[in-house]
Amino acid sequence: MKTEFTLLTMSDNFPDEESCIKYFEKMRWDGKVVSPYDPASKVYKCSNGKYKCKNTGRYFDVKTGTAFANTKIPMRAWFYTMMLFLSHKRGVSSCQLARDLGITQKTAWNMLHKIRQYMAMENEQTLSGEVEIDETFVGGKNKNRHKDKKVERCQGRSFK
Known part of the structure; x- marks a missing residue:
């Protein structure tokens, strides 16, 4: 049976700052x-x-050496932010997070940005071997171009 991680279970598991720090120590160092x-x-x-x-x-x-380093935001707020970010399909907006945590929108945006950065670092993959892509055209129509950039007698797709 799958257990859901909700706001209520989070408040039960992490009632104070010390419990968050102990959990993070266990996750990071596993006793050593x-x-x-x-x-x-x-x-x-x-x-x-x-x-x-x-x-x-x-x-x-x-x-030290993590996304939480040199921040005055409590670990409970970070845990709450990560729970919201990961549990919602489209994430959470920085405005909503700021209202929920009682912090500024800029601080909430920075927290979400750090979480995204560290998730991208963790999932970084490079392509190797033979890679095949489809053809695409990036550019605008001739009529929308500046007069210096327009190409005579073209039908919208000029590579000049």
């Missing part, structure tokens, strides 16, 4: 914390959800 600065380095757990890389001496948290 790895430094984003030196993957071979030993990592020390510090207070306030921070970690320290032994080799570089730099501090980091679970958000």
